[in-house]
Amino acid sequence: MGKVTPFLMFQDGKAEEAMNYYISIIDDSEITSIVRYGANEAGDEGTVMQAAFSLKGQEFMCIDSNVKHQFSFTPSFSIYVTCNTEEEINTLYQKLIEGGQALMPIGDYGFSQRFGWLNDRFGVSWQLNLPS
Template sequence: MQVQPYVFFNGRCEEALDYYSAKLGAQVIFKMRYKEAPPDPQNPPRPGLEEKIMHASVRLGSSDWMASDGRCDPAAPPMNGFSLSLTADDAASAEKYFSALADGGQVVMPFQATFWSKGFGMVVDRFGLTWMVTLPSEE
């Protein structure tokens, strides 16, 4: 069994994937726009979604996750109820990732040593996605 996050960026998926690729080294393995999907007369895409991302597969480190623009609903609530946890290989990487995610976002807990980790911090990035960055004690 495998559980993978599927993150909906409500119209900002391409921007988010470009950012994560540039700042975190994410690789977009697959990307399909709404206009590239087979037609479904029972569930046609809303006009204006043609260039938006219907589905993307992303590899970040050794983890794969999925992303989409979703329905691009202006009334959609912010992302809530989950975080992505990023475990860094070393202190320099952990601080680099935390700073990149904090750029244009909001720091919830500054990156710092804790009783369970040599470094831990929480940030809501510029796309509204909450991240927990960890540097394991074994480092």
Template sequence: MPVTQRIVPNIWCNGNAEAAGAFYGKALPFARSEVESRYPLEDLPEFQEHLAGAPLVVAVDVAGTKLRLINAGPEFRPNQSISLMLNFDPLLFEDGSSPGHSSAAARRSLAATWERLAEGGVVHMELGEYPFAKLYGWVEDRYGLNWQLMLTNPEGEPRPFVIPALMFGGAAQGRAAEAADFYVSLFKKSRGRSGIGNRYPYGVPTGPAGPGELAFGEFRIGNQWFIGNDDGSGQTPNFTHGVSLEVRCKDQAEIDRLWEALSADPEAEMCGWLKDRFGVSWQIVPSNVEELLERPGAYDRILGMKRLVIADF
């Protein structure tokens, strides 16, 4: 199901974004990758000179949902705080046979995807049957990106194949509902229906989570779904720049509005990046940022900016 995206997950890679993109293009169903932009050939700061001409951003399209891989250094790495849920809905895997056959096809695709992602990675929840799903598993792949794979009930309300999932633990413990309400309010003018979806509290104390905290929650920004849960294990690290959420803005006024509403840590502001009150990292950029970066000296100028100013490119 194609997704009209307002927000694009960006994944930090340690010099291997092109290889990671090629891997995801083969490991995931309905996926392909391409180099979207490259580092300039000259005028790079000393710490990036080895990246001259190398891919800067690699785009991965998974069933109509775009991800961007940022080719950088070892400063950050994705972790469990933001993962990507893959919904293996049997209706996506119709093979012209009965619904039972389509369910079998979805199971086969899920199992094959799991095997590819788990190779060289770390399994956090074994693939198997759980109270909430007939087939589910959580795996961290060889590049550090976390994935949740679930066989979806085709009789339920449809959801996209890929859904970003935010786990509020550590310093953000217990704030999943608050964050969802804030994000929906902030982006309420997005195209499509924004709002809160299903919410299921733990009901009883579970690890660091109180009974009213969310074992599962979801919210919608425009036509794009997100999951927001509170950590019940005590093992979820804080949010980092390893996975950030990118918003393309139509003009300077929109950049300014989102920046003022989201930025909560002046020390984290750099090159259009910010950190919000929950610790989640965002990139607030012009819709034509690639075109702007092609201007002479633009790459050097953006390194000196915090909030991006279109007129200064």
């Protein structure tokens, strides 16, 4: 068996914008490869046929779907981030919530001193935790 990698399918040509946003707000992150659709190919020219990026060493793959689906992302699958400081969790939450939706605003939920769960502006779900 080869690697196991989380795979994100974006619609409406948002994959590259999302990757660039994520690597701009999370240190030690980068886009490692992008293959774009060319002229007369199955997807819109210039959109992401397949890309790879890493966030703090965790690799992800993504695409811009060339087919419009009746589904998108779900909070049932989320990116879980363990933060080191209160400032870090607050800053990351504020950046990710812009244009997004709070599922559990940052708070003390008993299982964690500081925890927040949200969907970002691209529909991707994030859980942010500051362990006690």
